[in-house]
Amino acid sequence: MKILSKEQVYQADKATENAENIPSYNLMERAGGYAFEFMHQRLQGQPVPVKIFCGIGNNGGDGLVIARYFVEHQYPVDVYVVNYSDNRSKDFLLALEELKKVTRKWPQVLKSEDDLPQINREDLVVDCIFGIGINRPAPKWVQQLFVNINQSGAYTVAIDVPSGMGVDVYIKDSEVIKPTIVLSFQTPKLAFFLPQSGKYINNWTVLDIGLDRNFMNSVQTQAQLIDKAEAQQMYKPRTKFSHKGTYGHALLITGSYGKTGAAVLSCKGALSSGAGLVTAYTTQHGLPILQSSLPEAMVLADRYNGKYLEEIQFDLAPTVIGVGPGLGTEKITQQALKTFLKANKIPLVVDADALNILSENQEFLEFLPKYSVLTPHPKELERLIGTWEDDFEKLKKAEAFSKKYNCVLVLKDAHTITVFDGKYYVNNTGNPGLATGGSGDVLTGIITGLMAQGYDALTAAIFGVYLHGKAADIAINHTAYEGLTASMITEFLGQAYLDLFAQPEQKQ
Ligand SMILES: NC(=O)C1=CN([C@@H]2O[C@H](COP(=O)(O)OP(=O)(O)OC[C@H]3O[C@@H](n4cnc5c(N)ncnc54)[C@H](OP(=O)(O)O)[C@@H]3O)[C@@H](O)[C@H]2O)[C@H](O)CC1
Numbered sequence: 001m002k003i004l005s006k007e008q009v010y011q012a013d014k015a016t017e018n019a020e021n022i023p024s025y026n027l028m029e030r031a032g033g034y035a036f037e038f039m040h041q042r043l044q045g046q047p048v049p050v051k052i053f054c055g056i057g058n059n060g061g062d063g064l065v066i067a068r069y070f071v072e073h074q075y076p077v078d079v080y081v082v083n084y085s086d087n088r089s090k091d092f093l094l095a096l097e098e099l100k101k102v103t104r105k106w107p108q109v110l111k112s113e114d115d116l117p118q119i120n121r122e123d124l125v126v127d128c129i130f131g132i133g134i135n136r137p138a139p140k141w142v143q144q145l146f147v148n149i150n151q152s153g154a155y156t157v158a159i160d161v162p163s164g165m166g167v168d169v170y171i172k173d174s175e176v177i178k179p180t181i182v183l184s185f186q187t188p189k190l191a192f193f194l195p196q197s198g199k200y201i202n203n204w205t206v207l208d209i210g211l212d213r214n215f216m217n218s219v220q221t222q223a224q225l226i227d228k229a230e231a232q233q234m235y236k237p238r239t240k241f242s243h244k245g246t247y248g249h250a251l252l253i254t255g256s257y258g259k260t261g262a263a264v265l266s267c268k269g270a271l272s273s274g275a276g277l278v279t280a281y282t283t284q285h286g287l288p289i290l291q292s293s294l295p296e297a298m299v300l301a302d303r304y305n306g307k308y309l310e311e312i313q314f315d316l317a318p319t320v321i322g323v324g325p326g327l328g329t330e331k332i333t334q335q336a337l338k339t340f341l342k343a344n345k346i347p348l349v350v351d352a353d354a355l356n357i358l359s360e361n362q363e364f365l366e367f368l369p370k371y372s373v374l375t376p377h378p379k380e381l382e383r384l385i386g387t388w389e390d391d392f393e394k395l396k397k398a399e400a401f402s403k404k405y406n407c408v409l410v411l412k413d414a415h416t417i418t419v420f421d422g423k424y425y426v427n428n429t430g431n432p433g434l435a436t437g438g439s440g441d442v443l444t445g446i447i448t449g450l451m452a453q454g455y456d457a458l459t460a461a462i463f464g465v466y467l468h469g470k471a472a473d474i475a476i477n478h479t480a481y482e483g484l485t486a487s488m489i490t491e492f493l494g495q496a497y498l499d500l501f502a503q504p505e506q507k508q
């Protein structure tokens with residue numbers, strides 16, 4: 001699903017107004033109408049006390065349209081205008097006129113902290129204070145209202161965006177409404193998926209308000225959300241007359257004394273993703289461990305008997321190499337990695353300690369083959385690209401890095417974002433159970449295994465991240481987040497593939 005930027009949403013509005021030859025107010029009517037319908041379907045006329053907080057822009061205007069519908073359907077409703085500015089938008093004023101036609105109970109205008117009403121747990125709060133137009137911290141008294149709403153425990157529906165949240169910029173040191181659900185018009189917003197702002201999002205859904213199809217189909221967005229529909233398109237079905245050679249050979253350079261588990265997990269990831277052959281390249285210590293824990297894998301070891309890899313040299317031609325999990329960052333391994341990288345021409349997936357070594361020796365980055373996949377978690381990313389002011393700057397820096405080194409950058413997080421060629425692919429599977437040791441090693445194995453099967457680097461990264469998260473989501477039907485282990489991700493990976501084409505259960 002496309003994730004439109006703020007500017008693109010405004011462009012979509014204009015395109016719709018032109019294509020349908022309608023005034024902008026009609027779109028506000030539509031948006032407000034759909035939002036009301038969503039709530040009305042669930043409330044079914046129950047006399048829940050509704051409190052609608054409206055700003056003075058178009059988000060506030062949506063709130064006034066919603067208010068009118070609530071009044072017309074005889075819900076007990078209080079409407080407040082949060083007067084953070086006297087610059088009321090044209091469509092806000094039209095919506096106010098329409099509201100006044102159906103009720104004598106005009107909205108109460110709030111101008112300071114003293115005006116803020118009591119909010120009760122039993123209320124339904126509708127947040128229409130700020131939408132995508134917010135560009136600086138709200139005035140302090142308005143932020144106090146956000147706090148009051150959050151502390152009330154009331155079921156809170158944010159219209160389009162939780163108030164206080166910037167959609168394309170991070171608004172620093174500002175309170176944000178933490179709604180029960182966000183009804184986001186036409187497109188989810190990038191901020192929902194970034195850790196600094198995503199922490200305010202419990203649940204969101206997109207309401208299709210019928211923006212112009214031609215515009216929506218042709219608009220090129222920088223970000224897109226990767227869900228089942230997108231993942232299905234990536235899947236390459238197996239053919240009948242295929243054999244293990246058809247699905248490639250994944251080599252995983254991994255492990256050191258005490259961290260052979262990382263080698264096992266990454267190989268398991270590659271095996272369960274469907275790679276034809278999987279070989280581990282590890283230390284002499286690791287060899288018997290790998291052999292006994294993974295009969296499906298082949299194992300090579302370096303010539304030395306050290307705790308860490310001292311040499312990376314092998315006499316085979318794998319399709320793809322995954323390197324990094326459990327390697328350690330010893331000087332001797334750094335040297336071995338440098339020699340290997342200088343000579344290597346085979347596509348790479350680089351993770352964990354291999355990333356740390358690259359961060360310490362940035363000149364090694366020049367040796368990476370084109371379209372290498374790098375899979376840093378936030379700390380590894382920081383070592384690689386330096387610190388950032390906020391999540392949007394992080395994305396910009398990651399984008400510049402990926403362009404400079406022509407690599408696919410997989411930014412692991414609650415919503416992992418794959419960055420390549422100026423585009424952001426935002427993953428929408430996974431759960432907090434994945435925050436456990438070894439889950440990254442499995443991901444490295446999966447992406448390597450997919451590349452072995454002929455998926456290009458970008459697709460392998462996006463699809464691998466999707467499957468990894470989906471396997472964890474399926475596993476969660478059998479255990480709590482706490483009970484999820486990295487091995488379980490590999491065990492449920494087959495089901496993640498099955499789920500791609502599973503039909504939703506028919507209701508009787
Ligand atoms: N296609 C759609 O999705 C549609 C969405 N609609 C709704 O419209 C809003 C966007 O409305 P907009 O009027 O552009 O913006 P807001 O309502 O979010 O904000 C209003 C103005 O507030 C000013 N502003 C911003 N930050 C602050 C602040 N901290 N303090 C005070 N004032 C602030 C800003 O104006 P300035 O000139 O002062 O910068 C904003 O313009 C969208 O979210 C949807 O809810 C349409 O109804 C239909 C189509």
Ligand SMILES: [K+]
Nearest residue numbers: 127130159161
């Ligand atoms: K809002």
